[in-house]
Amino acid sequence: MHSNSAAAVGTSNAFHVEKGNYYYGSVLAVRDVFLEIPEKKITAFIGPSGCGKSTVLRCFNRLNDLIPSARVEGKITYRGVDIYDKSVDATELRRRIGMVFQKPNPFPKSIYENVAYGARINGYKGDMDVLVERALRGSALWDEVKDKLKDSGLSISGGQQQRLCIARAIAIEPEVLLMDEPCSALDPISTLRVEELMQELKKHYTIIIVTHNMQQASRVSDMTAFYNAQATDKGGKMGYLVEYAPTQTIFNNPSQVATQDYVSGRFG
């Protein structure tokens, strides 16, 4: 059912999820997730709405801790360490695992301060100007904003804002980038730029991207996890992992009928 073949793309694993069950209150939102996320590759989560892709993603940096009713069962390890262990500080974990959100969410600060914020709060002692420039170059935004670093982060276009958020995330030199539908609020040209950027970034970072866009998953990712949703007795939806394999396999030769139906556009 799950061909956990990180070896198929030839690296070690960053994350390992074993029998992950995700709850909101008493409601089981996603069940039976087994995953091995390879280092320095792009792993895509695809599936219809309500299948729990984002829920699973938000557990990798424990952002779901912010929702009081959210709860996780099973074991999620990062480089061998159980991230839900009591000894793990969620703040420290998030400093190592960056995240880019669905809607660009720059802070109401200058472009410069947006990028420098993460470094400041994490006690960065180096040259801030150098760090900011490197991060903005890394997100392919430097040339567009270098003359207006003091302008508000909200004054630039949506596509630029999203790249600013990527710069902000990579400025703290994380090891992993979680991207929750990073292009869904962007136009096609901005989307293309972010996708090109991802190819650059994967040389240094492990990337996990949630996307509604199957073409995007097939274009950018090395591994793909397909989730599906089933209706529950109480009228809600429960997500589950259908298939996890190298992207080529998922799109050309999936082992599950549901995957075949979804990637060929028969539903979802």
Added chain:
Amino acid sequence: MTDSYLPPEHSSANLWQPNRVASKRSQAIVKFIFGSFAVLSIFTTLGIVATLIVETIKFFSQVSLVQFLFDNQWTPLFSEPHYGIFVLISATFLTSLIALLVAVPLGLLAAVCLSEYAPRNVRAWLKPALEILAGVPTVVFGFFALLIVTPILKTFIPGLQTFNGLSAGLILGIALLPTIASLSEDAIFAVPQDLRQGSYALGATKRETVTDVVLPAALSGIVAAIILGVARAVGETMIVTLAAGQNPTLTLDPRVPIQTMTSFIVQVAGGDVPVGTLKYDTLFAVGMTLFVITLLLNILSFWFVRKFQEKYE
């Protein structure tokens, strides 16, 4: 014929007979009714302002603006009258300042606590409870200040008199607290959740997220709340009349009796000053001063919100 495009077999077309004439008429009537009420409130305001202006002009035809602004005594009811408005302004300034020193820190802390730290269900009943405080009649606050707070303060503040600016200011601050806390809380709570998550995702703690991201994002709303609080403090009447006294003195000493602009108006309007006399016109001059100060504060607040409000989608 508007329905000629319907094929003949659509006989149900006869069943659709909206009364366009009647609905147009009712639209016009409703528009007229709402319009009248809107115009009524505008005319009321214009009438008040016009009265203020007319009487103020009469006042200044007998008292020079220089005397009004630079005299250091306020004795319009004496046989040898002086009209130094800054005597009253100093009292209003003193009580408002003390009130803000109480209400701004407490109000902001309460707002942050309610919005960011209190569990949702606690917030659900604590916030209405806070707003009830705004419903306490200010005359109650006034005699509370005079009969409870002043005697307590007297036990450890030497030279504190029965009527004083300190006690009035402190209680005025408590009266403003719900306004500032509640409006700031609205502004803080309205900061998009995305921003908080963005901050946490960078490894920020809750304290860092609140002080570095949420409060700056809510700044325009917070400042607007504070300015509205100032406007209320300046215009507040009963607390300062009861607790600060009726003794116009040019001072910033919080221990002695003073008279604010509003309590002067109470004193004169409650007395038997004949219409048309200079004493009567003094009322309007003070009222006009109060009106101008409050108006300036409102304009400042409006300008500030417009200039510093961040646009979120």
